[in-house]
Amino acid sequence: MVLPGSGSTTNKNKQPTITTFTSEARLKEIGEEQHEDILKTQPLFDDKSLEEYVRHVGSRVAKSSDKPDLDYQFFILDAAMINAFAAPGGYIYVTRGLLGFLNSEAQLAAILGHEIAHITARHHARRGNRDVLGRGAAVAGGLATGLTTGSNTLASQIAQLGSLWAQTALAGFGRENELEADGLSAKYLLESGYDPSAMFDTLTIFKN
Secondary structure (H helix, E strand, O other), X not given: OOOOOOOOOOOOOOOOOOOOXXXXXXXXXXXXXXXXXXXXXXXXXXXHHHHHHHHHHHXXXXXXXXXXXXXXXXXXXXOOOOOEEEEOOOEEEEEHHHHOOOOOHHHHHHHHHHHHHHHHOOHHHHOOOHHHHOOOHHHHHHHHHHHHHOOHHHHHHHHHHOOHHHHHOOOOOOHHHHHHHHHHHHHXXXXXXXXXXXXXXXXXXXXX
């Protein structure tokens, strides 16, 4: 998930163009600009132990991602709304409202894994190029998950349920990329030692 307008707003109200060929260095610069803008309107939640916990879980999942060496940074926004989103370059945010709805560490890992996947799959750079570069909802939401978890049932459940992020239309990525992020998150959960079914549990909670 990404906040409306993320990927297109800078400190100087410019509209940077993010293309498929945007370098990692440029994505990091854009992410830094967006991070500064976010903190101007969204204060961080002041709880050091909770911040460290989110950072610990996120870092564990990130180490099993396709880009483990990226400098990921995790933040809790002091907002009651239920939201999570990523900015280019490794910036990942969850709200305190979202954390109140989760029932396990694995579910938090699933949320963070989804946002990490947006970054590793370069979805910020791929917006506007979905038809050419997307893998497709069936592959990302179903087949990829089934292959990595060995569970066809789980893969089918995730694919049939669809993605919370795809359905809300809060993101600028589109359904295909959101489902890809779901599939990659399940893969990262498995490889980092979490139960990948937490992806399904989390989506079910939000859908309900």
